[in-house]
Amino acid sequence: MTGRLAGKRVAILVTDGFEQVEFTEPMDAIRAAGAEVDVIAPKAGTVQGMDHVDTADSFDVDHAAVDVAADLYDALVLPGGVVNADHLRMDGASVAFVRGFFEQHKPVSVICHGAWILTEADVLRGRRMTSYPSLRTDLRNAGAEWVDEEVVVDEGLVSSRRPDDLPAFIGKAIEEIAEGEHSGQVA
Numbered sequence: 001m002t003g004r005l006a007g008k009r010v011a012i013l014v015t016d017g018f019e020q021v022e023f024t025e026p027m028d029a030i031r032a033a034g035a036e037v038d039v040i041a042p043k044a045g046t047v048q049g050m051d052h053v054d055t056a057d058s059f060d061v062d063h064a065a066v067d068v069a070a071d072l073y074d075a076l077v078l079p080g081g082v083v084n085a086d087h088l089r090m091d092g093a094s095v096a097f098v099r100g101f102f103e104q105h106k107p108v109s110v111i112c113h114g115a116w117i118l119t120e121a122d123v124l125r126g127r128r129m130t131s132y133p134s135l136r137t138d139l140r141n142a143g144a145e146w147v148d149e150e151v152v153v154d155e156g157l158v159s160s161r162r163p164d165d166l167p168a169f170i171g172k173a174i175e176e177i178a179e180g181e182h183s184g185q186v187a
Contacts, residue, residue: 004178005035008074013040013065013094013117017083020049020056021163022111026077029170035177038062038073042091050081065093070100075177080112080132080162089120099123102187107180109158109173111165115139123187128152129159155184 010030014023027037041047041061049056070076076098078088088094099121101108110118115131116138118124125143129152136146151160151168158176160169176182 003034004174005030005033008035008177009072010035010037010075010077010177011040011068011073011097012037012077012079013088013097014047014059014079014081015041015043015084015087015091015094016048017050017081017087018047018079019081019084019112019163020051021166022079022081022114023049023059025166026079026109026111026170026173030077030174030177033174033178035074038068040065040068040094040097042066042088042094050083065091065097068097070097070104070106073101073106074180075107075109075173076101077173078108078110078114078117080110080114082113085113085116089117095120099187102185105156105181105183105185107156107158107173107176107182107185109169109176111160111169112162115159118142121187127157128154129157130161131159132161156182157185 046058102123119142128145
């Protein structure tokens with residue numbers, strides 16, 4: 001996969017409480033495929049990862065969400081983590097940042113609880129996706145067709161349920177990023 005994403009710039013949006021493996025594994029694979037990856041968060045500084053309920057590592061933030069826009073990037077990755085996802089969906093700049101990727105038809109990859117921010121961004125009507133099972137009703141209420149599958153790809157939107165799905169999720173995320181914009185990826 002080396003070089004497959006050469007010249008691409010990918011944003012990963014997180015805040016404190018993200019599921020670390022859902023952040024590090026996609027980030028490492030996307031970088032290994034040749035893309036530049038920026039960590040975006042509601043605030044500058046560092047963000048705290050989690051290993052389920054245990055504190056894991058801290059990571060530097062490259063840019064605050066208020067200081068960037070989707071037009072600077074080719075794709076977006078949204079890791080899960082209950083606290084991460086809940087706090088991101090309450091941050092207006094983060095929600096606007098996410099919505100911008102859909103408005104510009106750019107690939108978005110989301111895993112586990114990360115899909116909560118998509119409900120706030122109002123980008124799920126008519127979309128087929130999966131997530132951690134506890135989000136099923138929220139996503140359906142936001143207009144998505146929810147399915148229980150390892151990975152779902154719908155016009156540039158890649159979604160998976162949990163860390164066990166990471167190999168399939170990462171493979172499809174890289175594939176969609178390499179393909180670029182998708183006309184069906186809309187807000």
